[in-house]
Amino acid sequence: MITTDAAPFPQAGRVRSFVDFYLTTMRTAVATQFQYRAANYFYMLGMVAEPVIYLVVWTTIAKSSGGSVNGITADEFAAYYIVWTLVRNMNVVFGAPFWEWRIREGQFSGQLLRPLHPIHYDIAYFAGWKVVVVTLWIPLAIGLSLVFHPALHPTALEVCVFIVAIWGAYLLRTAIQETIGMLNFWTTRGAAVFDLYMATELLLSGRLVPLQLMPGWVQTLANFLPFKWTFWFPIESLVGDMSTQSLLLGLGVQVLWIVGMFTVFRFAFRYAIRHYSAVGG
């Protein structure tokens, strides 16, 4: 029978429960994506179109400039942009503009009612989604490699750092976009800020071109912003020739940015839900 005494939330096995939640949500995401196999392949083809354009442009420029641009050869461009396709798929997150949809459709209310911060669902769901996209990515990467002949000879350490760095990029991008998403609690025009973010990211992350090709002052500016740790660093950790110290330092900086951005998100979320009007249900 009911009493008003508070039954404590089970603390025993808290970590196990957390892992159980993440695995169950990831399984749910995989099962959902399997419902849309054809749509996923079209999505992947769309995702590959962007780097292939960059790749064709830079390869052509390199070949017409005596084999390289700023010391980057056509084969190295191929390696950069083929790894780019994996990094891009890995750092797809619950985007800031979708917060408006989530609120309007009443989905956010449902998530707020759960005894778990909504961010965990986003992280777990999109992590599960990666299992599907990475599986679909493999044949595309093989096809691109056969056509463009990438120069890719990573060491074991570089592979290990890359694996950690792409998940770091995923978490950092999640933290940034979720924080921007909080603007939807104050304004219905959060999309404008998101557009500014996307433009800045495009230029300062290594998404458009390898940062080595940017002017010096842009490279310096990029060092003080989080964007390069979501694209350039994971890609360079695998295709570049970074020292062990640079690789580990890069992971450390990534961790600092992740902790910093999630701290900002936490405060933003706390204030945002006070403004929540639950209009969508």
Add this chain to the structure above:
Amino acid sequence: MVDPVVHVAGLTKVFRVPEREAGLAAAARSLVRRRWREVRAVDEISFEIAAGEVVGFLGPNGAGKTTTLKMLSGLLYPTGGEARVLGHRPSRRERDYLRRMTLVMGNRNQLQWDLPALDSFELNRAIYRVPREQFRATRDELVELLEVGDLVRKPVRNLSLGERMKVEIVGALLHQPQVLFLDEPTIGLDVTMQKRIRQFVAEYNRRHGATVLLTSHYMADVVALCKRVIVIHHGRILFDGALAALADEFAAYKTIGVVVENGAAPLDAYGEVLHREDERVILRVPKNETARVAARLLAEQEVLDLTIEEPPIEDVIELVFAQQ
């Protein structure tokens, strides 16, 4: 003395909404100077609900019912006043609280749209940290009670509105909440489905001793489930008491159903004729004259049958709002 499960004192919610006149000039003016209006959706309401009670929360659209439920479930931050449920302050959204309550909103889907409901149930098990054995027992019990055994394996998107509502309820109760906030749980459902859900809520309340606060525009839901009702209008509570007492307080009339030997006899002299079907006539008479009119009918007509009834609850509710 046992603490109430729900304690609300002076609870208030004020929304600040932008407003402007129509037209381009007004749009341009609003760029420089935006006008705001304060809407008191819930205005200093107070009530308590004891453990195991099923209470109907009634009011017209925009009365403040859903806003109140959202504040009690922690979705909305109150502007003022105090709310405590199971000893928790809902706005703090503590995990211990959230796992002991549920809010079910009619026409709102919280299940995974593309997957069978069983997958969503499994996800809820993980979210609410329900031990697997308890989860299986509860799920099977709820599936049996709501007779959805053949539905939970279909993708949710393939279910009808009523079917979806039933599996939605299963998903919302898998963690065996002690407090149920039900916001229009039968909205849009056919009569049979409404009845099934009513029976289920009554059975869940009986089996688990759960406390229920229910809003519904279908008075059949309220009559079947709630001994007590709280009536809210313009954000303020108009009535809080037994459902049976609602008519006493607000209805100024009663209805007399009468069958006389000469079915065609005019009965306008006894009261307002509301309805005439075959030989049965329904009269509306002022409450304080009911006994006298009934006596006159018995004395002056050859009465075959006579019943005195409170007006239908729908009419009483309409009267309550009309008097405001």
